[in-house]
Amino acid sequence: MRNLFITTTLDDYLKSKNAFAIVDQIIELQKNPEVINEDFQVWKITKIDEITFSMELQDGNLNVIIIHYFQSTSIKIFELTVWFENSTLYFPNER
Template identity: 80%
Template sequence: MKNLFVTTTLDHYLQAKNAFTIVDQIIELQKNPEVFVEEFQVWKITKIDKITFSMELQDGNLNTILLHYFQSASIQIFELTVWLENSTLYFPSEH
């Protein structure tokens, strides 16, 4: 993926929650061929403990494609769902 665009609304939210690492993780995971081929991606991010987060990638039919874990002490969210389509990352409510 050459460029990933983040909507203004999502960008402001991620900055306020110190959570732009989530975008970095999504970009990095696009290197996985199993992820990259999914034209429509649903990313569900959940805080597991103080520093551990899970990222579940689903297709548009609720099939789980990938489950990824990462750590960050600075992110101030508990749950987040974002969609990725046509190189644009956005809240489902923005569709």
């Protein structure tokens, strides 16, 4: 992956929720051929329990590409949807 840009609004939100581990996960998952081949990515992040989160990647047509799980004790969100295209990560309402 060359560069990842984050909109100011999303950046501020992630900072306020101590949630940059989500960005780290998205960057790491770009190494997966199934992920990197998706030009438009919808990431749905959901807190499952005290420390476990799921990340579901959809292609924009509600087709699930992968589901990834990770753990974090510091993230202060329960649910988040972000879009990724043209090397930019942003909230859906920022398009």
